[in-house]
Each structure stands twice: as structure tokens, then as C-alpha cells.
Amino acid sequence: MRCGYSRCRAELPPPGSRGGRPRAFCKETRWPGGKTCAQMARAEREALGALGLDSGAGAFALDADRLREHVTAVAEPVRGLVDALEATGARLDEVQRDAVDAVETARGRTAQAEQERVRAEEERDRADARAREAVEKARAAVVERDEADARARAAAEQAMRATEELGAARARTEEATAETARARDAADRASQRAAEAERDRSDAVAAAQRSDAERTAAVGRSSEVTDELRRARADTDALRVDLATAHAGAAEDRRRADAADASLASALARVDEVVAERDALARDADRLRIEHESSVRETDRLRTELDARTQEVERLSAETDDRGREVERLRVESDDRAREVERLREEADIGAREIERLRAEVATQVRDVDGGRSSGRLHPDDLRALARALRASARDVGGDA
Template sequence: MIEDVVRCGYSKCRAELPAPGPQGGRRRSFCRDTRWDGRTCAQMARSEREALGALGLDAGSSTFRLDAERLREHLDVVRAPVEALTEALASVITRLDEVEAAAVQAVETAHAQVAEAERARVAAEEAREQAEQRARQSVAAAERAAKERTEAVERASAAARQALEATEALGAARQQAEEAVTGQRAAEARTAQEAERAATAERETRGAVVAAERALVERDAARAGEQEHRTEAAALREALGAARDRARDAEAERDRSAVAREKADDALAEARRDAEASRSEREDLAGRLSAETARAAREERDRTRAEAEIERLRAELARAAEPRPLHPEDLRTLVAALARVPAAEDSGGPTG
């Protein structure tokens, strides 16, 4: 009679057990040397019985006995949604971390840009103040130039008056010189007449001593008058030369006044150009400040939207983390029992 083959009582092993030795004895129910991650078949079978007991099933009942494969199928069915949920939560957490990191980075960038805009605004204010100071300096320079131009105009007017006076004096001197020349000519004519009369008297009345002496006296007087007229003409020539010198000095002063007026006009034009450049620079700085302010406002709106997105994702994570029933009550009990079953049941075969 052939004895029935006895196999290991652990459902996943089911290896054929050796027969008792020659000396007989009780047959083994489980493998002695086989290990499942360090646990024997007897220990693994005991874990199975505990899991079935937790489900309210009688391991020894022939009517309601579940084999290990069916139990493993139930465990796999339960494990798949749990793993899917775990992966979904992990992906949501990862995505939330990424969004939060991006939002924090965006906020930090926005703060940095706001700080940069503030520094640009301060620099613009300083540049505006410097431009205003340069404008004030330009206005002061323009006022000084206008004052110098006024003084130059006054000096030019004084020089013109002096030139006019010198011209008038020159006219008077010319008139005096002409009168002196006329007198000299009259004197010369008189001298010629007197000489002619003297000659005539000498020819006619050589014997008239009184007439001759009188003629000699008159001739000497005429010569003395002629010498006086010559002296007066020389003085008039000297006055005419002095008047010409004064006229030349007045002309030189007028030229200097014209040069000073041109310099004053150039300084005024330069001041006007500086003022125009300062006004253009102020308008440019005002435009840049407006652009930086608008950009800071846009960054603030982006930061607000990022914070709202973070709050929304946090709410979604909170809703995703809430426990939701995936299966009936018996499957939840089976999951609790699964936590007590070692992971070696699904991982590999025997090691010995």
C-alpha cells in the first residue's frame, strides 16, 4: 500500500516532506530547513492563520476555508488602490513642493526686483537732485553772465560816449586848426601886402624915415604874429593827435566790449543748453521711475497670484489626505491584517 505524499503545511511552500526514519516517529508538518527571509514555514503558516482569524474565518473549517492564492489575490486587489493612492499623494506632495519652491523663488525674485526698483528710484531721486543742482548752478552762471554782459554793455556805452566826446573834441580841434590855418593864410597875405607896401614905400619914399621905421615895426609885428600863429598851429596839431589817440583807445575799448558781449552770449547759450539737458534728463528719469513702479506693481500681483495658487494646492492636498473608503468594511479589515503579514510572502521563493 502506497502512503500518501505529505507536503509542507505552508500554502506557499507545499514542498514534499520526507518520510519518518527507520526508527519511526511522527511525521513533520512543515519544512525544517526552508527559510522565507529568515522565517521558517511554520512561522509563515502561523501568520496566515492569524490573518484568517482576524477576518473571522476558521482555518480548520472545511466549509469556509480559503487557500493562500485567493487570499493573495484579495491582498493584491487591496494593495493596488493603496499603492495608487500613495503614488498620487506622493506626486501631489512633490508637485506642491515644486510649486511652493517656485512661488517662494518668484516671491524672492519679486522682492529683489522691488528692492532693485527702490534702489533705482533712490538713484533717480539723487540724479534728479544733482540735475536740479546743476540747473541752479547753470541759472546762477547765466545770471552772472547776464550781469557781466550788462556791465560790458555799460562799459561799451561809456566807451561809446567817450568816443563821441573824443569825436566832438576832434571836430572842435579840426575847426580850430582850420581857423588857425585861415588866420595863418590871412597873416601871410597881410605879410605879403605889408612887404609889398614896405617895398613900395621904400621905393617911393626912401627918404621917409618915419614911414620906413613904421613899416619895419609893422613887419616885425606881422612876423611875431606869424610865429604865434605857427605855435598855435603846432599846439592844435598836438591836440588833434591826442584826440586821435583817444579815438583809437575808445575804438579798442569798444572792441573789448564787443568781445566781452560775445563771451556773455556764449555763456548764456551754454547755460540754456545745460538747462535743456537737465530738463531732458529729469523727464528721462521720471519715465524710468514710472516704468520701475509699474513693474513692481506687476511683480506684486504675480506674488499675490502665486500665494493664492499655494493656498489652493494646500487645500487640494488637505482634501487628498482625507481618508476615503475604497472598499467595503471587510477589505479595510483585510488591510489591517495585511500590515501584520511579512512582505516576504510576495517577494520571492525559498532560500534553503
């Protein structure tokens, strides 16, 4: 026994061991919309009833006016179905174009992000180079500062030695000045003794003139005074030599003191220069340290930005891959839809041609009926073909809805 639905006609299993009434339709088979064979057979009977067809094996009497109305009513949904299928194909093409455009946009954004990432890496490398250069400059500045400190200490020691030499020269100058003063005092005393001796000699000469008796004594005293005068003159000459020597020593000491003053001034100037140089190097070191810290911060910022750009590139790459897979899926789906549309279009064309043929036959039958030349019946095969076309059109329209 077979299924009672005309489109199924599958072999039905026999009744069980307990017997009972056999089944009229398949139980497991499902049609579009989840309908069973029994539901499809009932819909078929209702469609035949709506067309005015007798479901028996008779001649399928058909009212010409009702058939014409049903054919017209079915032809319009078929054309709507064709238009809907064409609109669906156009929409699929539009979706595919949008997906392709989205993929191209994503690829462009990915390429731009890659370029920005490369630029960020180059900027980071330049920042690293600047940071290394700043570190080298800072180290060189520290070395120069240490050298300047050493030179400053050496200049300070030289200034101290010059100060000590200046003090010693001043002490020697003061000592020479004191010696000169003492020599002058001795010369003054010798001059006084010479003057006194000269006065004594004059007194002695006067006394010799006054008294011959006293001449001998005066001559003796004059000789003594003359000897004393010679000794005084010799002492004066010696004192003058000592004074000249003291003057020469004082001049030498003064020259040495002036040289020591000049050396001290030069040393102090050098100390000032070294201190200024050290301060400048310290300022340069501070500036380089600040630049290094700024370079380090800039490097960290660029590294963070590079990481963010890399993550963005990875995200865009993943998004591009997803879009590519989506486009591929849509393309496959579009191809399937296109094939389905083409198949439905062919079926619709076949159904439309069949409907047109049947419509022509119906029109002929109507004219025959109107002219009294026919009994108002169609051939059973034509009615079966018309019923199949109407069922297929109704099913396609229902499935599309």
C-alpha cells in the same frame, strides 16, 4: 430604526403621519464623491459579492483561490496609492520650493528696482541742481550783457564826444592855418613895402648925389622912407610875433587834434571790445538757455522714469506680497497634505499589515484545503476584518483616482 449602511447606522426618523413604508437608509448623509448611504450599501454588497462572501449572517464561505486573487489585486493598488501619495508629497515640496524661489526672485527684483529708483532720484536731484545752476548762470549772463550794453552806450557817447572834440580841434586848426596864411600874406606885403622903401631910399640917395637941390627934399623923403621902413619893420616884427603865436596855436591845436584822434581810436577800440564782449555774453546766454532747456527736458525724462520705476516697485511689492501669501497658503496646504499623506500612509501600513496577516491565513487555509485538513472556511471575524480592509483600500484608491 437605523440606517442599513454598515458604516453609518444613524437613527432614522419614524414614518410621517400618513404612514407608509419606513426608510432603510439616510437621505441627507453624503459620502466621498457625493454618494448616498444607499449607493454605498449597494457598493458594499457588490464588493462582498465580488469577494464571494455571503451577505447574510451565516458563516461567510469563501473560496480560497478567489480570495487570494482579490487580496493580491487589492495589495497592488495599495502600494500604488502609497507611491502616489509619496509622489504627491514630493510634488508639493517641489511646488513649495518653486514658490519660495519665486518669492526670493521677486524680492531681489524689488530690491534692484528700489536701488534703481534711488539712483533715479539722485540723478533727478543732480539734474535739478544743474538746471538751477544754468538758470543762475543765465541770469548772471543777462546782467553782464546789460552791463556790457551800458558800457557800450557809454563808450559810444564818449566816442561821439571825442568825435565832436576832434571836429572842433580840426576847425580850430583850419582857423589857425587860415590866420597863419593871413599873417604870412601881411608879412609878405610888409616885406614888399620894406623893399619898396629900400628902393625909394636908394633912389633918394642917388637923387641926392645928382642934385644938391633935391638933397633937402631927398633927406626929408629919406626920413619919411626911414620912418616908413621902421614902421614896416615894426609891422613885420608884429606879424612875425603873430605868425609865431599862430604857429604855436596851430601846434597846440594839432596836438589836441592828435589827442582827440587817439581818444577817438581808443573809444572806438573800446566800443569794439564792448560789442565783442556783448556778443560773447549773448552767445553764452543762448548757450546757457539751451543747456537750461536741455536740463529741464532731462529732468522731466528722469521724473517720468522715476514715476515708472516707482510704479514698478509698487507692482513688484504687491506681487511679492501676493507671492508671500501664495507661499503661505501652499505651505499650509502642504502641511495639510503632509498630514493627510502621513495619515493615509499609516492607514495603508495598517491595511497592508492586515492584508499580509489575512494573506498568511488564506495561504494557511489554502494549504489546509490542499492537504484536506480544513473545510475551506475562514472565521467570520477574519472575513469581516478582511472585507473592511478591502473596502477601505478600494475607497481610498477610488478617491485618489
